[in-house]
Amino acid sequence: AQKVTQAQTEISVVEKEDVTLDCVYETRDTTYYLFWYKQPPSGELVFLIRRNSFDEQNEISGRYSWNFQKSTSSFNFTITASQVVDSAVYFCALTGTYKYIFGTGTRLKVLA
Amino acid sequence: GAGVSQTPSNKVTEKGKYVELRCDPISGHTALYWYRQSLGQGPEFLIYFQGTGAADDSGLPNDRFFAVRPEGSVSTLKIQRTERGDSAVYLCASSLSQGDDEQYFGPGTRLTVT
Numbered sequence: 632a633q634k635v636t637q638a639q640t641e642i643s644v645v646e647k648e649d650v651t652l653d654c655v656y657e658t659r660d661t662t663y664y665l666f667w668y669k670q671p672p673s674g675e676l677v678f679l680i681r682r683n684s685f686d687e688q689n690e691i692s693g694r695y696s697w698n699f700q701k702s703t704s705s706f707n708f709t710i711t712a713s714q715v716v717d718s719a720v721y722f723c724a725l726t727g728t729y730k731y732i733f734g735t736g737t738r739l740k741v742l743a
Numbered sequence: 744g745a746g747v748s749q750t751p752s753n754k755v756t757e758k759g760k761y762v763e764l765r766c767d768p769i770s771g772h773t774a775l776y777w778y779r780q781s782l783g784q785g786p787e788f789l790i791y792f793q794g795t796g797a798a799d800d801s802g803l804p805n806d807r808f809f810a811v812r813p814e815g816s817v818s819t820l821k822i823q824r825t826e827r828g829d830s831a832v833y834l835c836a837s838s839l840s841q842g843d844d845e846q847y848f849g850p851g852t853r854l855t856v857t
Binding site: 635666668673674675676677678681722724729730731732733734735736 | 774776778783784785786787788791798799802832834836838845846847848849850851
């Protein structure tokens with residue numbers, strides 16, 4: 632069975648701090664894809680990144696970076712120099728085909 | 744370009760009533776998905792369409808739930824004899840084809856059953 636665990640329910644940081652959101656997954660598939668989505672208060676899920684199981688290169692996009700480690704089945708997300716606009720619920724998701732399995736999300740509050 | 748749209752944005756209905764939720768995917772996207780998100784949870788898969796056909800409806804909770812996509816574009820999720828436990832946000836997503844393509848989500852329909 633596939634499973635995604637986001638153990639951090641809620642994190643609060645002060646603006647400009649760095650923050651890492653953890654994601655641990657379980658799957659028996661050899662080929663799979665991992666995603667991060669942002670859900671701001673407006674409610675719409677916003678795609679952030681997709682990573683396939685054969686690509687363990689870390690990725691950086693502006694203030695966002697992702698660390699994929701197959702050895703620990705983790706796909707962690709770091710926001711550098713956080714801003715108030717980063718406040719949202721962040722979801723990690725896993726798929727082997729098309730059915731996304733989402734974690735329960737981490738609510739990030741960035742305080743001014 | 745236009746994203747995934749869903750109507751209505753909010754729906755309040757009485758227990759036992761029938762409701763229809765509509766999803767208009769991104770133009771050209773052949774794959775369409777419905778998810779349900781309860782408070783404090785991640786979205787849960789309901790059904791997947793490839794074109795006009797439901798390729799996987801294994802996530803539909805029971806036979807009160809049904810979805811159609813007659814022309815391979817707009818989809819309607821139908822819930823009969825609504826129950827209070829059906830209250831949730833219903834999300835629609837579409838992707839270019841299927842599989843590893845990223846899914847683009849609509850704003851959701853918040854359904855409240857009183």
